[in-house]
Every structure is written in structure tokens, then in C-alpha cells.
Amino acid sequence: MQREEGALTTQATAAASRLSVMNFLNEAANDYPRAISFASGRPAEQFFSLEGWLAAVPDYQAHAARAAGQSVTQAGRLLAQYGRTAGIINALMAEQLGRDEGVACEAAQVVVTAGCQEALALLVPALCRAPGDVMLARNPTYIGITGVADFAGIEILPIECEDGESWEQALARVAAALRREGKTARGFYLTPEFDNPTGTVLDEAERRSIIAGCLEHRIVALEDNPYGMFRYDGTSTAPMFSLDPAGCVIYLATYSKTLCPAVRVGAAVLPRRLFGSEAAAGRLRAELSERKSFVTVNTSQVTQALVGGVLLREAGSLARLVEAPRAFYRGNRDTLVGALERAFDGGRGAVRWNRPDGGFFLGVTLPFEFGQRETVECARDHGVIVMPMTFFSLDGTRRDEVRLAFSNAGPEAIEDGVRRFAGYVDAKRGAAA
């Protein structure tokens, strides 16, 4: 009991600390409205076409009428009514996920959620049911999974490969260490393609190694993939969902980046069999629906119809729609990396970064610690806002890193922002020298 309370206190402290950073960042944006911000990973809104997408609702309505042998009027009324908890556009989503993201699945495997965040909020407590059940995540990790675990009172622990270790070995090591403490790892959250916050990618061997470890220790991998359609160089790696032989991967889908966040439509795609058992997969699907019925009842059928209508118009693929924003993000990535190279000795000095092949983020390592105080100094004295990587850290490490988002600012702002950031780094190093 003492240990439990200790763990809860630590969780609460970590959550409070993250919350305070989040509040602080909002305040910084308000206090320094003319600062250039690399903080927000929002998609670029100039590519949203809300009016056009709303006009696709009748397309879905006509489709639903045909499918059910109803009049268009009757289909419209049922669309506005309460509906199936697990969603109504599951078949259209399954088709799109197969075509665009290499996720071969059937409609019955898809649970439509109010954004991917709701899928996390339903899955974490469904997987971690007993005291001592814990979640794993790469470190640093997306704040959305940490917040869910914190509020559900479920411990979330970092997992990383130690020198020379495979993921399978790392999972075995962590699972054994947890067992000795009377704990059990039930889920492993990760974004293998263009991770938030680091921008990195896991290769196929790493993905297969994680799957082997998850199957061995009966850990459910939650494969988040909001950025998969935003690749700028090279070729995509198969999603873990498609490499999973016996069913340990749940795939998380979202339309927040490919269409727009305001639709609040995402999904959890369950494997046909969970650890080899069709019945277990069915039970988890049923439990997610049951939980969802007490959170959002069902995902808005208005926005499901909007997404469904766009999918019908685009013949089941969003590849054409993401072309323009992808070109914009690629340009931003190039601008950002180029500006960093010019500002910081081509990356050969004490300031280093990665050049991501896709996604919205990259990480920069600094020759000094960068926390809350530094964020204020940087915003106040140099007019640029960046995210301390500790905000995403599960254990307080990564103190000398920051995350730069390049999805929302334009190229001039990126150039100017990097110059300002370099000014801050120079001043900081000058002061230390």
C-alpha cells in the first residue's frame, strides 16, 4: 500500500509539473504574442477546406441511403439520430487505411472514436485493469498518452534499448523487472513513423523485434500514426499492424492531420485475433464500445458523414488531398534544417539536431540545460518560443534538448525564428563562458 501511494504521488507530481509547463507555454504565447513559435504541432490551416468538406456530407448521406435501401430523407434523419457506438463509416475508413497506410483491416475491426485521443482514453484503462498493471512508452513520448495514464491513476514507464540490446531484449528485461515488483506491463504506446516529439523512425527490424517482445510478454502495442502520410524522403516502412503475426498491435488512426482537427474523428483498429484469440479480440472490441457509450455515446455522425463523404469523393484515398500540405511541410523541414545549419556551424558544433524524413517535429540538443526558466528568457529576450524536451520526458531526462515543430509557421518565420534562437543560444553560451 505504501508503495502504491508513493507511485501515485509521483504520478500526481509529474502530471502537475507537466500541467504547469503547459499552462506556462500558453501564458508565454499570451505574454509574448509577437514571439515566433516552434511550440505548436498544429497542421497548417491554409490547406483546410471546411466549406468544401461540409458539402460532402450529402454524398455520404446518399451512399448510406443506397446501402440501407432508404430514401435520402430517411438516411439524413438517421444520420442526425443516435447511432452505432463503434461508428458508421468503419468500412470507408478500413478501405482508406488499407490503401493509404498499409493497414489491411475490415470494418468490424475499426472502432471510430472522437479523435484518436478518445481511443487512448478508452484503451489504457481497458488494458490496465488490475492494480500493478502499467503502461510502457518510449521516452520522451507524446503528452496525450501520459495525460490519460495520469488521470486514470495508471503508472506509465519509459522503455529504451540499452547498449546493443534489441527491443525484444529490452521488453524482456523491463517485463522481468516489473514482475519482481509485482507489476505487469499491459500496453506499449509508440509512434514508429515520425515520432512526436523526436521525429525519428523505427526500421522494420526494430518493429519486428517489438512485436516479438510484445507477443512473448502479452503486451498490447498501441501503434499511433498521425504523421505517416507526411513523408518527405525515402520510402515508408510497413506499419507494425501489418507485421503482426498473432495479434498484439492496435493501430491508431486520425483524420486531424490529413483532413482537419475539427472533425474529431479517429479510430482504434483492433487485430482480428488478440494474442491468437478471436474471442479475446471480440471481448476487447465490445469493452471499448461499452466504455465509449459512457464517454461520448457515439462519435458525431455529422463529422463521420463529413469524413465519409470526403472518402467517397476521393475514391477511398487521401493521397491527393495531402499532396499540397505535404509539399508545404517538406519545404518547412528543408527551411528549418537549412537555417539550423547556417546558424550552428552546419551541425558540427555543440548544437545538434536530426533531419526527419517526415512528420512535424525535430529535436535539437543544446550544450546547456533548457527548462522553464530558459523558455521564458528565450521568449522574452529573443522573441522565440520552443518546447523543452523535458515536457515530454517520463523521467526528467532530456534536459538539454528542445522540440521544434515546423508544421504551422511559414518559411520566413522559420528563418527568422532560428536566427532568434541562435541569438539566444549565443547569448547563453557567452554568459557561461
Added chain:
Amino acid sequence: MQREEGALTTQATAAASRLSVMNFLNEAANDYPRAISFASGRPAEQFFSLEGWLAAVPDYQAHAARAAGQSVTQAGRLLAQYGRTAGIINALMAEQLGRDEGVACEAAQVVVTAGCQEALALLVPALCRAPGDVMLARNPTYIGITGVADFAGIEILPIECEDGESWEQALARVAAALRREGKTARGFYLTPEFDNPTGTVLDEAERRSIIAGCLEHRIVALEDNPYGMFRYDGTSTAPMFSLDPAGCVIYLATYSKTLCPAVRVGAAVLPRRLFGSEAAAGRLRAELSERKSFVTVNTSQVTQALVGGVLLREAGSLARLVEAPRAFYRGNRDTLVGALERAFDGGRGAVRWNRPDGGFFLGVTLPFEFGQRETVECARDHGVIVMPMTFFSLDGTRRDEVRLAFSNAGPEAIEDGVRRFAGYVDAKRGAAA
């Protein structure tokens, strides 16, 4: 610890039993598709006007553009983007709640949620934070609150006035009994106007008595009011929110019945001061937003704009829009009560019911127990589906009652359904005689 586990097991059993009834009712509807159903409390979809309401989105967009000094295009882009966690149509909702429901509040008191169900899912764990914190509810009660408590592992207990007792006295008695068990009542869920499932109303004295008890024992009353705009006779009683002198009532609003369920827009309206403290109200508001950011991020701004656009078009009141459905529901209530009178000796015999002044439901008391077996018999042999009241009961009582919903069926179906139900009751009593 033993007691904790006992409580959890009881909770789990109760939840499983409710779930099995729910599954069973869905199956009954599938197995007996030609049965007339009094089970569903869905609003009547012939009054939905999805196409017209979607056309109101640009009205909200223009309004938002004017308010922010932006172009309509820019406002549309921001509408499609991530947005404020607590919502964007708070001021319009506050205006409508004041005009239509007597809930005087300001925008800052409103937290917009993905349907009222999300408000419950956020509030219950926010109010019941410590082990031993429990929820209270009238008995029987809406299944949405029970499901939230069950999944959050929070005990939910029935509270009823014993003979001659006021609500204030009942709250004092229950609070004292809980204290002796080391427990604390933190919240009290109720629907004072046209309760689901009973259709009953609490008068002003009862509402004031509940408020007095809640203030004395620091219990937050969750006043749900989905049916308040559907009154057929008499005059409305002031909502508890407006009778609350020091801040113990949170008002729950929804557009699922006044507009349509598919918008998934509701709200929690917080008092200005919580138990007299403005800071405490602010902390609860902030916590609800924080929790929401890890469940649905924000309520779809597409559907918020739809609701906002309709509110703008209707000049801040939905009174005109609900006229036609209200007349339909009133007719259904009259048809149902008339049919019951004809079928069951004018209510002077062993079968009795209430004549609700509004809402979607009434309760019928039978001269025998009506559970799962009886529901099947009734559907299979007599072609009519009714809800056993035990489904809504927190303690297994109400075994000889059923709930009849009259919102969704047409008048002929209601007449025919009551004849069928009377045939079942006669057969059952004949068999027992």
C-alpha cells in the same frame, strides 16, 4: 482493503448485470424486429433538419469573423483547427440557457462537452478523487451516470427520502451513515424535471431542500435537464442552478433533444462560486478542461459551429424549434395514457402508472415482477418490448415496474403496443390465477 475489494466486486457485478440487460435488449430488438418498442428514449427524427442546420455553419463562421476582426476565410480555417478545450460557443449557449431554461450564467461558466455524457465522464472522477469518495443518485436513475461511476471504480449509492423525511434530512442521514463507514458523498446526480426513467418532477421546496443539504454536506449536485423544454402541462419549476445561493449545483445541458443527438454538443455549467469560493470554482473549471484535453481534446468545432449557427438564426432561443416536436410528444403522452386507461381499468386496478407533465417517459407498476425472462416472453409472445425498471435500479428494487418511452413511436404504434402489452399482462395474470 477487504471492504474495498468487496465494494469493487459488487460494482463489477452490478455493471455486468446492467450490461447483460443492455445486450439482451439489443438482441431482443434484433430477434423480434417486428415487435413494437417502448424501450428507446430517442427523440423523434422526423423533426431533425440536418441539411438546414448544416447550412447554419457559415452563419457562425461570419459571426466568429466579425467578433475576431478576421476575414471569413480565416475564421473558417481557425474553425477547422484545434481550438479552445472548453469550447467556442460558450457565450451563445449561456444566452440560450438563460432564455430557454432559466439558467442565468456567463460564458466563462460553461464548459462545452461532446454531449452531456462527456460532462458526466469528466465530473464524476473530478469530484470523487479519494478512496471512499462516493456518488449519490436517486433510485432508479439514468444509466449514463451509473456506467461512468462503474468504469471509474467509484461507488454510486441510491438516496431516497424515508417516510416524512425532507431531502435535507435524507442527505444528512446518508452523509452521516457514509461517514461511519469512512466514506464521503461528493456528488448527487439527479434530473429534477421529467426524470429518466420515472418521468417525475421535484417541486421547488424539494429542490431547495436538496440544495440546503448539499451545501451543508459539501455535496455537488449534478442537475441534468435534457427534457426541460418538453413540458406539456403546467408551468416549469425554476432549475436548481438558479435557486442555489452559494454554489453547489452544476447544471448539465444538451442539444441532443432540442436539436439532434448527432451534434454531440452538451455542457457543464459551473456555479460562479463553488461552496462560496470563486477560486474553488476556477480550479474545478480548469480541471475539467485539463481532463477533457486528454479525452476529446476539444468538442468538434464543426458541430459547435452548427449549434452556434442555429442559435444565431433563432436569436438565442430554441423555443420556436421545439414547438413541433413538443406537440408530437404531448400527443404521444396523451395517446399512451389514454391507451393505458382503456387497457387497465382506468388505472384503478393492479396496474398503475403516472401521467408525466413532460419528458419522454412514464413508469408502470405491475402486479408481478418483470425482469429479463418477462421481457423476452413479452417480446416473443406478444410483440412488444418494454424496459424493466430494475435496469435503472441501483439496488435491485423496482422489480414490479417497467419504463415506457413515448418519444419515438407514432400514435398507432403506441395504441397497438399497449394492446399487446395488456395482452401479455392478462396472459401472465391468467397463468398465475
